[in-house]
Amino acid sequence: MKEKLSLFFQLGKSMAKAKRTITSCFIALSVIFCCACSGGPINSSISSSTDASSSSDKETIPEKDPETEDIAMSSLKTLRSLSGTDALGREVTPVASLSESRQVGMFYFLWTGEHGSTGASKDGHILDISKLNVSEIKSSSDIGRHHYWDEPLYGYYRSDDPWVFRKHLELFALAGVDYLVFDYTNSWGSDTQRPNNYYKDVTDILFPVALEMQNQGWDIPKFAFMLNNTSDKTVKWLYNDYYTKEEYNGLWYRATDGLARDKNVEGKPWVVCGDSVENLEENIKDKFYIKRTQWPNEKPSSDKTWDYEYKDDGFPWMSWERTKDGARKQYSHNGIMSVSIAQHVSGAFSDSVLIENNYNAVYGRGWSSLDNNGYGGNNKERVAAGSNFQEQWDYAVGEARKGNVNNIFVTGWNEWVAQKQPAGNGRKTSYFVDLYDDEFSRDAEMSRGPLGDNFYMQLTENIRAFKGVPAASKSLAMQKKSIDLNGSLGQWDGVSGFEDFKGDTAVRNHASSNTSLPAYTDDTGRNDIVNTRVVYDEQSITFLVTCAKDITDYENGDKTWMNIFLDVSASSETGWNGYQYVVNRTFENGRSTVQKLGADGEGTASAGTAQIRKKGRYLVVQIPRAAVGAAADGFTLRFKVSDHVVEYKDILNYYVQGDAAPIGRFNYTVKG
Template sequence: MSTVAACGVGYGEPYQGEPYAGGDVYADTWVATDQLGRTQPGIDETGPPKDNKWVGIFYWTWHIHRDCGPNDNTKLLATAKDGGVDWPENGCPHHWGEPELGYYFMTDPFVIRKHAGMLCDAGVDVVLFDTTNPPWTWKDEYEALCRTYTEMRKEGACTPCIGFITPFWDPTEVVNRLWKDLYKPGLWKDLWFMWDGKPLLLANKDFIKDEEMLAFFTFRRPMPDYWLGPDGPDQWSWLEVHPQHVFKNSAGEAEQMSVGVAQNALPDTPGPAPMAHKDGAMGRSWHNGAKDTREGAVELGLNFAEQWTRALEVDPQFIFVTGWNEWIAGRYTEWSKYTDEDCYYPGGLFVDQYTHEYSRDCEPMRGGHTDAYYYQLASYVRRFKGVRPRPTASGPSEIVVDGAFDDWEAVLPEYRDTIGDVAHRNHRGYGGLVYRNDTGRNDFVVAKAAYDDANLYFFIQTRDAITPHTDPHWMLLLIDADQDAKTGWLGYDDVVNREVRSSTETTVSAWRNGAWETVGAASYRVNGNGLEVAVPRALVGEAGDAPAFDFHWADNIQEFGDVSELGVNGDSAPNRRWNYRYAVAR
């Protein structure tokens, strides 16, 4: 069924275009440039999609309901004086920084949805839950995620699959709980990540005595050490120092490797070490055997890039990325063979996470590197898995802006956006914080673009009927006319609908001297869940023979601020700072 089939448009029933089916939004064809100027690779750099390539990411559901905190080390260390920090004594774990979505709990459906969308767009296949600390499986939290993932899939959206990494030594207690609560009753089976035809479980099966369990899972033994590598087949790593080992299966194939953002390890020192060690752990800026001390090096992902480069050289079947959303760590005075005297501040021994530099999450943060690690993750996943070619248009089209939309039926390509990503938020976070967000409004589903000698034409379809044009921040069309991220607001040179004059006339604005300036008018029509607009080519610098531009729809962002507006508020098509690329076939 056509996504833009006319249904008595304008004269009978309101237009109701059908959404696409299957959940594939062609995210591997989207374009983006991050805040560091790094562009997402296309097929020329990655090659076409490769068979049997999988990416999993370490995922933490341990953000449970706590009345204490948040204890944010970035803020606490900023107040350090006289060689000490006034550490809070509330017993709550410490965040190394603030997530873009706030100090959330993992029962928050808004957070779960945002994570799933970002990870799918990046090409991540499975989230691997941390259950390495017995006896906890964080059941309430993984069940909340499974319920939300199931809702998303019913709506037509993509989610990753799920899996678990269990304790490195005797995993019996945790495995028994997962078996009883999830796997034996067959709950959320369609979410299970399968490996060799069975659900994957990272656990040492030597401790498992139940024959039914042994036959049910594909086991891979998780190896805890960052330095030693495998001592046999069918073992997987979760984090290692560079150069990482290759973990082979029983057939001798290069099956798996890990890629880490950072490692809580010290040079030439066996075993893990505190991230807070004053000799300096292998943080985000670690590469070539040393810490890069340049200003801003923490944003560059140098450690992450070095590990990805190593993994791409080997090209295993599965890459395990550490990690996504750990965020917290306990504060100690002693741990293993270390004490707080080995660390920067008394009372401040932190093992796995400490500060911006000494942390290992890819999830976007508030301030700092924002979403740079997320886009770095996406770029390397593309290089590992390959991508499809970006779609092209065949030539000019005859479009009449009348609200009928039937002339869009034959226009290609069809651009897609995540379905169902306008859910509202009302959920608690750490320390009694309550997060609310009701900006989700018009849910973008399908977009198209076309041109003739005079105009660029754009069509956008939403899930439900489009709200009135008098709404604030309504149906903004952002155009990167020069395809240069260094110009404009977040790279966008022009915006349509910043000021809507009537039900048929809107404005085109250009970014000049750090602000939007109205430069002309455009005609548009809305009917049901469809909108079309004609933008004069001369207004957006596209007066040549074949136009070439990137574009992005945004509804109900709250301001023209930083990139978090496109990731958190309203809806964007495509998501975050991703863009659709319009190019004419040559």
């Protein structure tokens, strides 16, 4: 039996939309919240038939309707307030601000699904190294085929899946990534034929997704390309296909460069090229700010004293150099420094596994310069924590504090596959160059394997260490304000909210990267949460949640309907993934139950009840402070709102299913 929440609400509005901010014209709004419970957990008679036009409570609310807040300002507040705890107990902490003078880029790959009709599969089976035995891996079969190092959290997706790209951009925006560099280093082209490995079919689908999110007001990463072979030909094709189109002008990375930020003051789009770019026509070359690809294995040149061929205008995507005692030696290229998750210094990541007694041949995720009397070494126990990645970040942040670095480029996000190479080059068995397994690989994107979202959370916290100013209590202060549940929404005027991405409940229906798999589908998106406001008074904590469209009616027994998760610093409860309480899992006599959370994600016992009002796309939830251990002032509240995360006991599903505001393990953080 469907049971309903219903309240009378009449609203007239006129709204004009700008690129980065949304303001509203005069909005006349009248809301009467009243409760007439007459049986059932949530009764459809919770309503009033009072005509808004004759109501004495009619109010005028300019510019502060939840949907029409200035998203640029609201999203900035959202980014500053984010917190979270990863599977290892490491915390992402709020910041007072994020520096615009320090930039972070990410190496991004567009090639999954672009490796022929069968992709990384054979005879209907995915070629995933994590699912193969060593004899299969070493054998001479499947030479030339691409293999996954593990299964991505979003499945073996095609790079042109717009649903996945939307998720990626949301994750990057929340982490603080400023730009993506697309890997075109395998592109070869001519004047008359587009290059291979050019991925135009992919970018033609992805760029409109980016424009849509940008037009909502979100500060998503800007884009650039990294080329190598026939750079002159590829740049020309890119210029004609994309850079001449006005609609894409706002997508390109145009930052100033150099430690003094005195280069590229004209704001030209960046492109990273090999030496052949010198052959490019001057009229096209002049349209770009050109950086030179800095490879980690480039040999010393006679006129340099560096350990490798250092380029002043080089753009480094990885550093192999270490001092002989194993300490870090990432070079700053006039302010730009690479930070990579792992480094294949022997030339192939599989060397540490497939060659006997060769474990330290490459620097895996668990490498540390502190091992072996300072000469460094791998350790499987450190893989999940990413000791290598952390040491690279620590060195780069330390150099930034000395004034030597203002731009960090991270390798990488979503490479996922490597080609199986035949025995040779001193190797007796088949081998893999760029990726191998969870220890010897370099992707930060979440996996379904043992690494989960560890590296995404680690990435986010380190970006904050590099760009952020620690948040003082005042910057996180929650507004103290009493809300009358039977009053108008005008009470929320002047209360800024936390913004969530609109459109992230879109249905997924897209082919996988391999014809051996059925298409990926996901229709769990239901209520699209776009804004959440919270206030408190002496008795209660009150939330106003706004969705893009009318909120669905609660159905009896639905544990995933408009859940609010709470972590209260003053509470002694332990809970699940940092959350101690959940609201709206169950209802009793017209009120929502505030449940304590067990370690398995299920509610264990009632801590009290919350009052709830819903009409249209608005939901108000009022929770007694005493019920959640926040009776005294001075508490910190971390919270998340989610809807229809069907498999709700696995925190990784909050990246995938339904809607979670904010996504994944993140929370909004306020202080009372």
